[in-house]
Amino acid sequence: MRALFVGGVVDNSEMDMEGGQPPVHYPEDTGGGHSRYRLHQIGKQADGTVAYAVYGAPDMADEEVARVADERAYARRFEAEAELFVH
Template identity: 60%
Template structure:
């Protein structure tokens, strides 16, 4: 699966991730107890997760989804984006 980042210092960055499900936070362990990025949407396709969209916790979900739409992530990864309302 591909991790996609919206906002923050790694805005518009992508990286490959192992596993069947994306972690709720990235990186999973920061050492500070405060996550740098949180999972905001998951793109499903072909029976599995194709992409995971992360953003800084303070970024509004509407902004993340708007930017993901502008970047055409769903089409690029042939996925249906499912927004998450993660705390």
């Protein structure tokens, strides 16, 4: 699974993630009270496999993260169906 980041200091960055389900926040637990990136969108392939997860910066509106993810065409790139992650 690929983690994709929108906004903040790591905007437009990517990294590989282990596991079948992405964590709700990245990093999962800083322990320092710092704001973390929040999961906004999951891209699933036809067989149900999670291909990617889109994380938005703490100060970004949901609509803006969705707009940027659509603009960057993550679903097409990973041949997946985008699903909004409901918190």
